[in-house]
Amino acid sequence: MARRRSSVxxxxxxxxxxxxxxxxxxVHMIGNLKIFFGAETFDHYAHWLRTIGxxxxxxxxxxxxxxxxxxxxxxxxxxxxxxxxxxxxxARPVKYAHRPKVQGSYAARTxxxxxxxxxxxxxYHILDLTTLTLNPHGVSGEVYRNVAEDFAPGRWYVxxxxxxxxxxxxxxxxxxxxxxxxxxxxxxxxxxxxARATALVLSLVLVVGYLSVPFAVxxxxxx
Amino acid sequence: MDxxxxxxxxxxxxxxxxxxxxxxxDISPDASFLEMLDVLNESLILDGDDPIAFDHDCREGICGxxxxxxxxxxxxxxxxxxxxxxxxxxxxxxxxxxVEPWRAAAFPVIKDLVVDRSAFDHIIASGxxxxxxxGAAPExxxxxxxxADADLAFEAATCIGCGACVAACPNGSAMLFTAAKxxxxxxxPQGQPExxxxxxxxxxxxxxxxxxxxTNMGECSQVCPKxxxxxxxxxxxxxxxxxxxxxx
Numbered sequence: 001m002a003r004r005r006s007s008v009x010x011x012x013x014x015x016x017x018x019x020x021x022x023x024x025x026x027v028h029m030i031g032n033l034k035i036f037f038g039a040e041t042f043d044h045y046a047h048w049l050r051t052i053g054x055x056x057x058x059x060x061x062x063x064x065x066x067x068x069x070x071x072x073x074x075x076x077x078x079x080x081x082x083x084x085x086x087x088x089x090x091a092r093p094v095k096y097a098h099r100p101k102v103q104g105s106y107a108a109r110t111x112x113x114x115x116x117x118x119x120x121x122x123x124y125h126i127l128d129l130t131t132l133t134l135n136p137h138g139v140s141g142e143v144y145r146n147v148a149e150d151f152a153p154g155r156w157y158v159x160x161x162x163x164x165x166x167x168x169x170x171x172x173x174x175x176x177x178x179x180x181x182x183x184x185x186x187x188x189x190x191x192x193x194x195a196r197a198t199a200l201v202l203s204l205v206l207v208v209g210y211l212s213v214p215f216a217v218x219x220x221x222x223x
Numbered sequence: 224m225d226x227x228x229x230x231x232x233x234x235x236x237x238x239x240x241x242x243x244x245x246x247x248x249d250i251s252p253d254a255s256f257l258e259m260l261d262v263l264n265e266s267l268i269l270d271g272d273d274p275i276a277f278d279h280d281c282r283e284g285i286c287g288x289x290x291x292x293x294x295x296x297x298x299x300x301x302x303x304x305x306x307x308x309x310x311x312x313x314x315x316x317x318x319x320x321x322v323e324p325w326r327a328a329a330f331p332v333i334k335d336l337v338v339d340r341s342a343f344d345h346i347i348a349s350g351x352x353x354x355x356x357x358g359a360a361p362e363x364x365x366x367x368x369x370x371a372d373a374d375l376a377f378e379a380a381t382c383i384g385c386g387a388c389v390a391a392c393p394n395g396s397a398m399l400f401t402a403a404k405x406x407x408x409x410x411x412p413q414g415q416p417e418x419x420x421x422x423x424x425x426x427x428x429x430x431x432x433x434x435x436x437x438t439n440m441g442e443c444s445q446v447c448p449k450x451x452x453x454x455x456x457x458x459x460x461x462x463x464x465x466x467x468x469x470x471x
Contacts, residue, residue: 006426007396007436008463084394084436091328091395091435097229097242098295098321102393104440109393111438179439185461187454 007087008183010080015180017073017080022173022202024070029209035222036212039144046143078119085112107175114172121165128158144222151217159214170207174199224250224316228263230275231323233332240332242321252312256299257282257289259311260322277336284308284448287383290390291336292323297387297446305385305448325390329397329433342432343384343400349428350421351404353413366412376410379403381449388443388451394435399443401429402459403451409462419466426463 031049035042053062102109124134129146132138137149151159177199178192186195216222225248233240247263254262257279264274280288289306293299299309314320324332329342368376382403389397405422408414414421430436437456444453 003427004430006423006463007430008426008460009467011436011460012464084438088394088396088435088438091433092326093328094326094332096292096295096323096326097231098292098323100295102440102442103445104393104438104442108438108440175439182439182457183460185457185464187457187461189452189454192454192457 004087005083007084010084011183014077014080014084015183017077018176018180020073021070021077022177022206024066025169025206029206032213033209035144035147036216042144042147043141047141074119074122078115081112081115105175107171108179110168110171111175114168117165117168118172121161121168124161125165147213148217148223151214153218159218162214163211166207166210169210170203173203173206177202224252224311224314226250226259226311226314226317227319228259229319229321230335231332232275232335233324234273234334236331236333240335242323244319250311252310254311255282255307256291256293256309256311257307275336276334278338279307282307285383287385287448290325290338290340290385290387292321292325292390294321297325297390298385298448302445303448303450305383308448325386327386327389327395327434329395330386330389338386340384340386342434343386343397345432346397346401346425346428347384347404350417350424351408353408353411353417355413368412372410376407379407379410379451379455382407382447382451383449385448387446387448389434391442391446392435392437393440393442394438396437396443397429397432397434398437398456398459399447399451399453401425402455405459405462406455409458418462419469422459422462422466423470426459 031045034045050060050063057065107114127133128135128150132140132146135146135150136152136155137146139145151162178195181195181199182192186192213222225246227244227246229242229244231240232243245263245267247259250259250262257277260275260277267274278288278290280286282289284305284307287305289298291298291306293306293309298304298306299313301309301313322336324330324336325338325340327338330338330340333339380403382400384400386397386400388399389395392398405425408421409418439453439456441453444451
Protein backbone atom coordinates (compact mmCIF):
# COMPACT_ATOMS: atom_id res chain seq x y z
CA MET A 1 0.00 0.00 0.00
CA ALA A 2 1.15 3.54 -0.67
CA ARG A 3 2.82 5.54 2.06
CA ARG A 4 0.26 7.68 3.77
CA ARG A 5 0.64 11.01 5.46
CA SER A 6 0.77 10.35 9.22
CA SER A 7 -2.68 10.31 10.82
CA VAL A 8 -1.24 11.88 13.98
CA UNK A 9 0.37 14.68 11.95
CA UNK A 10 -3.03 15.36 10.35
CA UNK A 11 -4.63 15.40 13.79
CA UNK A 12 -1.95 17.77 15.11
CA UNK A 13 -2.71 20.09 12.22
CA UNK A 14 -6.44 19.88 13.04
CA UNK A 15 -5.69 20.58 16.70
CA UNK A 16 -3.62 23.71 15.90
CA UNK A 17 -6.10 25.10 13.38
CA UNK A 18 -9.00 24.20 15.68
CA UNK A 19 -7.50 26.03 18.65
CA UNK A 20 -6.82 29.07 16.47
CA UNK A 21 -10.49 29.08 15.45
CA UNK A 22 -11.61 28.72 19.07
CA UNK A 23 -9.43 31.68 20.03
CA UNK A 24 -11.18 33.68 17.30
CA UNK A 25 -14.59 32.50 18.54
CA UNK A 26 -13.78 33.86 21.99
CA VAL A 27 -12.65 37.26 20.71
CA HIS A 28 -15.69 37.40 18.43
CA MET A 29 -17.98 36.54 21.34
CA ILE A 30 -16.53 39.27 23.54
CA GLY A 31 -17.11 41.70 20.65
CA ASN A 32 -20.71 40.50 20.29
CA LEU A 33 -21.44 41.10 23.95
CA LYS A 34 -20.73 44.82 23.46
CA ILE A 35 -24.22 44.99 21.96
CA PHE A 36 -25.50 45.15 25.55
CA PHE A 37 -23.75 48.52 25.98
CA GLY A 38 -25.97 50.10 23.35
CA ALA A 39 -25.95 50.95 19.66
CA GLU A 40 -23.30 53.64 19.83
CA THR A 41 -20.72 51.48 21.66
CA PHE A 42 -21.41 48.51 19.45
CA ASP A 43 -21.18 50.40 16.18
CA HIS A 44 -18.08 52.20 17.42
CA TYR A 45 -16.47 48.87 18.29
CA ALA A 46 -17.32 47.51 14.84
CA HIS A 47 -15.72 50.53 13.25
CA TRP A 48 -12.66 50.23 15.49
CA LEU A 49 -12.09 46.72 14.10
CA ARG A 50 -11.36 48.33 10.73
CA THR A 51 -8.75 50.60 12.29
CA ILE A 52 -6.64 47.91 14.02
CA GLY A 53 -3.04 48.19 12.88
CA UNK A 54 -3.41 51.69 11.47
CA UNK A 55 -1.48 53.75 10.69
CA UNK A 56 1.12 51.00 10.19
CA UNK A 57 -1.35 49.19 7.94
CA UNK A 58 -3.88 50.86 5.66
CA UNK A 59 -7.42 50.83 7.07
CA UNK A 60 -9.10 47.39 7.26
CA UNK A 61 -5.94 45.57 6.19
CA UNK A 62 -5.59 43.88 9.54
CA UNK A 63 -9.15 42.61 9.13
CA UNK A 64 -8.37 41.11 5.74
CA UNK A 65 -5.17 39.50 7.02
CA UNK A 66 -7.14 37.93 9.88
CA UNK A 67 -9.83 36.75 7.45
CA UNK A 68 -7.18 35.17 5.24
CA UNK A 69 -5.60 33.35 8.19
CA UNK A 70 -8.98 32.14 9.44
CA UNK A 71 -9.96 30.95 5.95
CA UNK A 72 -6.74 28.98 5.65
CA UNK A 73 -7.38 27.47 9.10
CA UNK A 74 -10.97 26.53 8.26
CA UNK A 75 -10.08 25.04 4.88
CA UNK A 76 -7.08 23.18 6.31
CA UNK A 77 -9.12 21.84 9.20
CA UNK A 78 -11.78 20.56 6.80
CA UNK A 79 -9.29 19.05 4.35
CA UNK A 80 -7.50 17.12 7.13
CA UNK A 81 -10.86 16.00 8.57
CA UNK A 82 -12.00 14.82 5.15
CA UNK A 83 -8.81 12.81 4.60
CA UNK A 84 -9.19 11.16 8.02
CA UNK A 85 -12.93 10.54 7.61
CA UNK A 86 -12.31 8.94 4.23
CA UNK A 87 -9.60 6.71 5.70
CA UNK A 88 -11.95 5.70 8.52
CA UNK A 89 -14.63 4.75 5.99
CA UNK A 90 -12.17 2.74 3.91
CA ALA A 91 -10.83 1.06 7.05
CA ARG A 92 -14.07 -0.87 7.48
CA PRO A 93 -15.43 -1.84 4.07
CA VAL A 94 -17.81 -4.51 5.44
CA LYS A 95 -20.11 -3.24 8.17
CA TYR A 96 -21.17 -5.23 11.21
CA ALA A 97 -24.58 -6.89 10.97
CA HIS A 98 -25.04 -6.28 14.68
CA ARG A 99 -23.64 -3.03 16.02
CA PRO A 100 -24.85 -1.49 19.27
CA LYS A 101 -24.65 2.27 19.63
CA VAL A 102 -21.08 3.48 20.02
CA GLN A 103 -20.34 4.26 23.67
CA GLY A 104 -18.53 7.54 22.94
CA SER A 105 -20.34 10.76 23.89
CA TYR A 106 -22.94 12.36 21.62
CA ALA A 107 -20.41 15.12 20.97
CA ALA A 108 -17.78 12.59 19.85
CA ARG A 109 -20.18 10.74 17.56
CA THR A 110 -21.38 13.92 15.81
CA UNK A 111 -18.01 15.54 15.13
CA UNK A 112 -18.14 15.01 11.36
CA UNK A 113 -21.75 15.96 10.57
CA UNK A 114 -21.71 18.58 13.30
CA UNK A 115 -18.71 20.10 11.54
CA UNK A 116 -20.64 20.19 8.26
CA UNK A 117 -23.54 22.01 9.95
CA UNK A 118 -21.11 24.54 11.44
CA UNK A 119 -19.56 25.13 8.00
CA UNK A 120 -22.97 25.75 6.40
CA UNK A 121 -23.77 28.15 9.22
CA UNK A 122 -20.49 30.04 8.79
CA UNK A 123 -21.26 30.54 5.09
CA TYR A 124 -24.75 31.81 5.90
CA HIS A 125 -23.43 33.95 8.74
CA ILE A 126 -20.91 35.70 6.48
CA LEU A 127 -23.59 36.34 3.83
CA ASP A 128 -25.86 37.64 6.58
CA LEU A 129 -23.69 39.88 8.76
CA THR A 130 -20.43 40.47 6.87
CA THR A 131 -21.44 40.97 3.24
CA LEU A 132 -25.00 41.84 4.44
CA THR A 133 -26.39 40.11 1.32
CA LEU A 134 -29.06 38.27 3.28
CA ASN A 135 -29.53 40.81 6.06
CA PRO A 136 -33.01 42.42 6.32
CA HIS A 137 -31.53 45.83 7.28
CA GLY A 138 -28.19 45.47 5.57
CA VAL A 139 -26.66 48.91 6.05
CA SER A 140 -22.88 48.92 6.35
CA GLY A 141 -21.76 50.53 9.60
CA GLU A 142 -25.17 50.22 11.27
CA VAL A 143 -24.13 47.02 12.95
CA TYR A 144 -26.51 47.26 15.89
CA ARG A 145 -29.56 47.69 13.65
CA ASN A 146 -28.39 44.89 11.35
CA VAL A 147 -28.30 42.49 14.30
CA ALA A 148 -31.52 43.72 15.88
CA GLU A 149 -33.48 43.40 12.61
CA ASP A 150 -31.83 40.06 11.86
CA PHE A 151 -33.16 38.39 15.01
CA ALA A 152 -36.54 40.18 15.08
CA PRO A 153 -39.32 37.88 16.39
CA GLY A 154 -40.84 37.63 12.90
CA ARG A 155 -37.61 35.99 11.69
CA TRP A 156 -37.79 33.19 14.28
CA TYR A 157 -36.41 30.69 11.75
CA VAL A 158 -33.14 32.67 11.59
CA UNK A 159 -32.88 32.60 15.38
CA UNK A 160 -33.69 28.89 15.36
CA UNK A 161 -30.97 28.09 12.80
CA UNK A 162 -28.54 30.30 14.68
CA UNK A 163 -29.35 28.51 17.95
CA UNK A 164 -28.97 25.03 16.44
CA UNK A 165 -25.67 26.02 14.84
CA UNK A 166 -24.25 27.49 18.03
CA UNK A 167 -25.28 24.35 19.94
CA UNK A 168 -23.55 22.32 17.20
CA UNK A 169 -20.42 24.45 17.74
CA UNK A 170 -20.71 23.74 21.45
CA UNK A 171 -20.86 19.98 20.94
CA UNK A 172 -18.05 20.12 18.38
CA UNK A 173 -15.81 21.95 20.84
CA UNK A 174 -16.77 19.85 23.83
CA UNK A 175 -15.12 16.85 22.19
CA UNK A 176 -12.74 18.77 19.93
CA UNK A 177 -11.06 20.82 22.63
CA UNK A 178 -10.10 17.95 24.93
CA UNK A 179 -9.35 15.75 21.92
CA UNK A 180 -6.89 18.42 20.72
CA UNK A 181 -5.16 18.38 24.09
CA UNK A 182 -4.91 14.58 23.86
CA UNK A 183 -3.43 14.96 20.37
CA UNK A 184 -0.77 17.29 21.77
CA UNK A 185 0.16 14.48 24.12
CA UNK A 186 -1.96 14.65 27.26
CA UNK A 187 -1.52 11.29 28.97
CA UNK A 188 -2.37 11.38 32.65
CA UNK A 189 -5.82 10.17 33.75
CA UNK A 190 -6.24 13.23 35.97
CA UNK A 191 -5.16 15.50 33.12
CA UNK A 192 -7.85 13.91 30.97
CA UNK A 193 -10.45 14.69 33.62
CA UNK A 194 -9.33 18.33 33.79
CA ALA A 195 -9.18 18.62 30.00
CA ARG A 196 -12.69 17.21 29.62
CA ALA A 197 -14.05 19.54 32.31
CA THR A 198 -12.28 22.58 30.84
CA ALA A 199 -13.54 21.73 27.35
CA LEU A 200 -17.09 21.49 28.68
CA VAL A 201 -16.86 24.83 30.52
CA LEU A 202 -15.25 26.65 27.56
CA SER A 203 -17.91 25.25 25.20
CA LEU A 204 -20.75 26.21 27.55
CA VAL A 205 -19.43 29.77 27.99
CA LEU A 206 -19.27 30.15 24.20
CA VAL A 207 -22.77 28.80 23.67
CA VAL A 208 -24.28 31.03 26.38
CA GLY A 209 -22.29 34.06 25.21
CA TYR A 210 -23.32 33.71 21.59
CA LEU A 211 -26.95 32.80 22.27
CA SER A 212 -27.42 35.72 24.67
CA VAL A 213 -27.47 38.14 21.71
CA PRO A 214 -30.34 36.71 19.60
CA PHE A 215 -32.36 35.90 22.71
CA ALA A 216 -31.84 39.41 24.04
CA VAL A 217 -33.25 40.68 20.73
CA UNK A 218 -36.11 38.19 20.96
CA UNK A 219 -37.18 39.33 24.44
CA UNK A 220 -36.68 43.02 23.58
CA UNK A 221 -33.54 43.69 25.64
CA UNK A 222 -31.89 44.75 22.40
CA UNK A 223 -34.11 46.46 19.83
CA MET B 224 -29.56 -24.08 27.93
CA ASP B 225 -30.81 -23.84 24.35
CA UNK B 226 -29.66 -20.94 22.24
CA UNK B 227 -29.37 -19.88 18.62
CA UNK B 228 -26.27 -18.40 17.04
CA UNK B 229 -26.17 -16.34 13.85
CA UNK B 230 -22.65 -16.82 12.55
CA UNK B 231 -20.78 -15.19 9.66
CA UNK B 232 -20.00 -17.92 7.11
CA UNK B 233 -17.55 -17.19 4.33
CA UNK B 234 -15.76 -19.99 2.47
CA UNK B 235 -12.72 -17.99 1.34
CA UNK B 236 -11.44 -14.40 1.09
CA UNK B 237 -12.90 -13.83 -2.36
CA UNK B 238 -16.39 -15.23 -1.84
CA UNK B 239 -19.15 -13.13 -0.32
CA UNK B 240 -20.25 -14.34 3.09
CA UNK B 241 -23.51 -14.23 5.01
CA UNK B 242 -24.96 -14.70 8.47
CA UNK B 243 -26.26 -18.25 9.02
CA UNK B 244 -28.44 -19.30 11.99
CA UNK B 245 -27.76 -22.49 13.93
CA UNK B 246 -29.55 -23.93 16.96
CA UNK B 247 -27.39 -25.20 19.85
CA UNK B 248 -29.18 -27.39 22.41
CA ASP B 249 -28.30 -28.50 25.95
CA ILE B 250 -25.30 -26.23 26.38
CA SER B 251 -23.92 -26.11 29.91
CA PRO B 252 -23.95 -22.58 31.37
CA ASP B 253 -20.37 -23.33 32.46
CA ALA B 254 -19.20 -23.97 28.90
CA SER B 255 -17.01 -21.26 27.45
CA PHE B 256 -18.15 -19.49 24.29
CA LEU B 257 -15.53 -21.39 22.28
CA GLU B 258 -16.64 -24.72 23.80
CA MET B 259 -20.18 -23.89 22.72
CA LEU B 260 -18.84 -23.42 19.16
CA ASP B 261 -16.90 -26.72 19.50
CA VAL B 262 -20.17 -28.50 20.36
CA LEU B 263 -21.89 -26.82 17.42
CA ASN B 264 -19.00 -27.80 15.12
CA GLU B 265 -19.20 -31.45 16.21
CA SER B 266 -22.84 -31.56 15.23
CA LEU B 267 -22.06 -29.78 11.94
CA ILE B 268 -19.36 -32.36 11.16
CA LEU B 269 -21.73 -35.23 12.02
CA ASP B 270 -24.27 -33.72 9.64
CA GLY B 271 -21.61 -33.56 6.93
CA ASP B 272 -21.42 -29.75 7.01
CA ASP B 273 -18.32 -27.59 7.05
CA PRO B 274 -17.45 -26.66 10.67
CA ILE B 275 -17.20 -22.97 11.58
CA ALA B 276 -13.59 -21.82 11.35
CA PHE B 277 -12.42 -19.65 14.24
CA ASP B 278 -9.06 -18.73 15.76
CA HIS B 279 -8.20 -20.07 19.20
CA ASP B 280 -5.08 -21.25 20.97
CA CYS B 281 -4.36 -21.04 24.70
CA ARG B 282 -7.99 -20.78 25.85
CA GLU B 283 -6.81 -19.15 29.03
CA GLY B 284 -7.05 -15.51 27.98
CA ILE B 285 -3.39 -14.74 27.34
CA CYS B 286 -2.61 -15.51 23.70
CA GLY B 287 -4.95 -13.14 21.87
CA UNK B 288 -5.90 -15.68 19.18
CA UNK B 289 -9.66 -15.83 19.73
CA UNK B 290 -11.27 -13.01 17.84
CA UNK B 291 -14.97 -12.66 17.43
CA UNK B 292 -17.48 -9.88 17.69
CA UNK B 293 -20.36 -11.19 19.80
CA UNK B 294 -23.62 -9.24 19.59
CA UNK B 295 -21.67 -6.30 18.19
CA UNK B 296 -19.03 -6.24 20.95
CA UNK B 297 -15.48 -7.51 20.40
CA UNK B 298 -14.94 -10.48 22.76
CA UNK B 299 -18.56 -10.27 23.91
CA UNK B 300 -20.41 -8.60 26.76
CA UNK B 301 -18.02 -9.22 29.69
CA UNK B 302 -15.52 -6.46 30.51
CA UNK B 303 -11.80 -7.24 30.20
CA UNK B 304 -12.49 -10.79 29.03
CA UNK B 305 -11.36 -12.69 25.97
CA UNK B 306 -13.88 -14.80 24.07
CA UNK B 307 -12.32 -18.01 25.41
CA UNK B 308 -12.88 -16.82 28.97
CA UNK B 309 -16.48 -15.78 28.29
CA UNK B 310 -18.96 -18.31 29.66
CA UNK B 311 -22.42 -19.17 28.48
CA UNK B 312 -23.90 -18.26 31.90
CA UNK B 313 -23.66 -14.64 30.79
CA UNK B 314 -26.34 -15.41 28.20
CA UNK B 315 -29.95 -16.50 28.73
CA UNK B 316 -31.82 -19.52 27.55
CA UNK B 317 -33.37 -18.84 24.14
CA UNK B 318 -30.95 -16.03 23.22
CA UNK B 319 -30.06 -15.44 19.59
CA UNK B 320 -26.37 -14.49 19.58
CA UNK B 321 -24.72 -12.78 16.59
CA VAL B 322 -21.11 -13.81 15.94
CA GLU B 323 -19.01 -11.91 13.40
CA PRO B 324 -15.32 -11.66 12.55
CA TRP B 325 -13.21 -8.55 13.26
CA ARG B 326 -14.25 -6.08 10.56
CA ALA B 327 -11.35 -4.06 9.15
CA ALA B 328 -9.81 -3.56 5.73
CA ALA B 329 -6.43 -4.33 7.33
CA PHE B 330 -7.81 -7.63 8.73
CA PRO B 331 -9.24 -9.45 5.68
CA VAL B 332 -11.41 -12.49 6.38
CA ILE B 333 -9.66 -15.76 5.55
CA LYS B 334 -12.59 -18.01 6.38
CA ASP B 335 -15.71 -17.60 8.53
CA LEU B 336 -14.50 -15.93 11.75
CA VAL B 337 -10.78 -16.17 10.99
CA VAL B 338 -9.10 -12.94 9.90
CA ASP B 339 -5.55 -12.26 8.76
CA ARG B 340 -3.90 -10.10 11.43
CA SER B 341 -0.51 -9.87 9.68
CA ALA B 342 -0.93 -6.08 9.66
CA PHE B 343 -0.12 -6.13 13.40
CA ASP B 344 3.03 -8.14 12.68
CA HIS B 345 4.06 -5.50 10.13
CA ILE B 346 3.60 -2.77 12.74
CA ILE B 347 5.72 -4.74 15.23
CA ALA B 348 8.37 -5.49 12.60
CA SER B 349 8.65 -1.78 11.81
CA GLY B 350 9.79 -0.85 15.33
CA UNK B 351 8.40 -3.03 18.10
CA UNK B 352 11.79 -4.23 19.27
CA UNK B 353 15.02 -3.10 20.92
CA UNK B 354 18.51 -3.64 19.53
CA UNK B 355 20.69 -5.29 22.17
CA UNK B 356 23.28 -8.04 22.20
CA UNK B 357 21.68 -11.29 23.20
CA GLY B 358 23.36 -13.91 25.36
CA ALA B 359 23.24 -14.52 29.08
CA ALA B 360 20.53 -12.58 30.88
CA PRO B 361 22.02 -9.38 32.38
CA GLU B 362 22.05 -8.88 36.13
CA UNK B 363 18.54 -7.71 37.06
CA UNK B 364 19.71 -4.64 38.97
CA UNK B 365 22.29 -3.52 36.41
CA UNK B 366 19.80 -1.07 34.88
CA UNK B 367 17.56 0.59 37.47
CA UNK B 368 13.99 1.35 36.32
CA UNK B 369 11.74 3.70 38.32
CA UNK B 370 8.85 1.72 39.81
CA ALA B 371 6.17 3.95 38.26
CA ASP B 372 7.70 3.52 34.79
CA ALA B 373 8.04 -0.22 35.26
CA ASP B 374 4.39 -0.49 36.31
CA LEU B 375 3.09 1.55 33.37
CA ALA B 376 5.36 -0.31 30.94
CA PHE B 377 4.04 -3.57 32.31
CA GLU B 378 0.44 -2.39 31.99
CA ALA B 379 1.11 -1.55 28.32
CA ALA B 380 2.96 -4.82 27.81
CA THR B 381 -0.10 -6.83 28.81
CA CYS B 382 -1.48 -6.13 25.30
CA ILE B 383 -1.95 -9.53 23.69
CA GLY B 384 -2.36 -8.10 20.18
CA CYS B 385 -5.79 -9.67 19.66
CA GLY B 386 -7.08 -6.74 17.56
CA ALA B 387 -10.29 -6.12 19.52
CA CYS B 388 -9.39 -2.41 19.60
CA VAL B 389 -9.47 -2.30 15.80
CA ALA B 390 -12.68 -4.35 15.66
CA ALA B 391 -14.44 -1.96 18.05
CA CYS B 392 -13.09 1.36 16.75
CA PRO B 393 -15.63 3.29 14.65
CA ASN B 394 -12.65 4.36 12.51
CA GLY B 395 -11.04 0.92 12.32
CA SER B 396 -7.97 2.42 14.00
CA ALA B 397 -5.12 0.45 15.54
CA MET B 398 -3.94 3.33 17.73
CA LEU B 399 -4.44 1.54 21.06
CA PHE B 400 -2.35 -1.42 19.89
CA THR B 401 0.45 0.75 18.48
CA ALA B 402 0.30 3.07 21.49
CA ALA B 403 0.64 0.11 23.87
CA LYS B 404 3.71 -1.17 22.06
CA UNK B 405 5.31 2.28 21.79
CA UNK B 406 4.69 2.93 25.51
CA UNK B 407 5.81 -0.50 26.62
CA UNK B 408 9.25 -0.11 25.02
CA UNK B 409 9.52 3.67 25.30
CA UNK B 410 9.16 3.63 29.08
CA UNK B 411 12.13 1.30 29.61
CA PRO B 412 15.79 2.41 29.56
CA GLN B 413 16.50 -0.33 27.04
CA GLY B 414 13.95 1.20 24.66
CA GLN B 415 15.44 4.71 24.59
CA PRO B 416 17.97 4.44 21.71
CA GLU B 417 15.20 3.68 19.21
CA UNK B 418 12.42 5.62 20.88
CA UNK B 419 12.11 8.31 18.19
CA UNK B 420 12.42 6.12 15.11
CA UNK B 421 10.13 3.54 16.72
CA UNK B 422 7.13 5.82 17.11
CA UNK B 423 7.52 7.32 13.63
CA UNK B 424 8.03 3.96 11.90
CA UNK B 425 5.31 2.08 13.79
CA UNK B 426 2.80 4.85 13.15
CA UNK B 427 3.76 4.88 9.47
CA UNK B 428 3.31 1.08 9.28
CA UNK B 429 -0.05 1.43 10.98
CA UNK B 430 -1.26 4.14 8.62
CA UNK B 431 0.06 2.31 5.56
CA UNK B 432 -1.72 -0.90 6.57
CA UNK B 433 -5.07 0.81 5.99
CA UNK B 434 -6.16 1.43 9.58
CA UNK B 435 -8.14 4.60 10.29
CA UNK B 436 -7.12 7.47 12.59
CA UNK B 437 -8.04 7.94 16.24
CA THR B 438 -10.93 10.24 17.22
CA ASN B 439 -10.69 9.63 20.97
CA MET B 440 -14.01 7.80 21.21
CA GLY B 441 -12.62 5.26 23.66
CA GLU B 442 -14.36 2.19 22.21
CA CYS B 443 -11.01 0.37 21.99
CA SER B 444 -10.22 0.60 25.68
CA GLN B 445 -13.77 -0.48 26.55
CA VAL B 446 -13.47 -3.82 24.76
CA CYS B 447 -9.77 -4.44 25.42
CA PRO B 448 -9.50 -7.78 27.25
CA LYS B 449 -6.45 -6.43 29.06
CA UNK B 450 -7.91 -2.99 29.82
CA UNK B 451 -5.11 -1.06 28.07
CA UNK B 452 -5.80 2.58 29.04
CA UNK B 453 -6.74 5.15 26.41
CA UNK B 454 -4.23 7.58 27.95
CA UNK B 455 -1.42 5.64 26.24
CA UNK B 456 -2.61 7.12 22.95
CA UNK B 457 -1.79 10.55 24.39
CA UNK B 458 1.66 9.19 25.19
CA UNK B 459 2.12 8.03 21.60
CA UNK B 460 1.00 11.46 20.35
CA UNK B 461 3.53 13.20 22.62
CA UNK B 462 6.34 10.84 21.60
CA UNK B 463 5.46 11.35 17.95
CA UNK B 464 5.43 15.14 18.24
CA UNK B 465 8.80 15.18 19.99
CA UNK B 466 10.34 12.71 17.55
CA UNK B 467 9.21 14.69 14.51
CA UNK B 468 10.46 17.94 16.02
CA UNK B 469 13.89 16.42 16.58
CA UNK B 470 13.92 15.14 13.02
CA UNK B 471 13.17 18.61 11.68
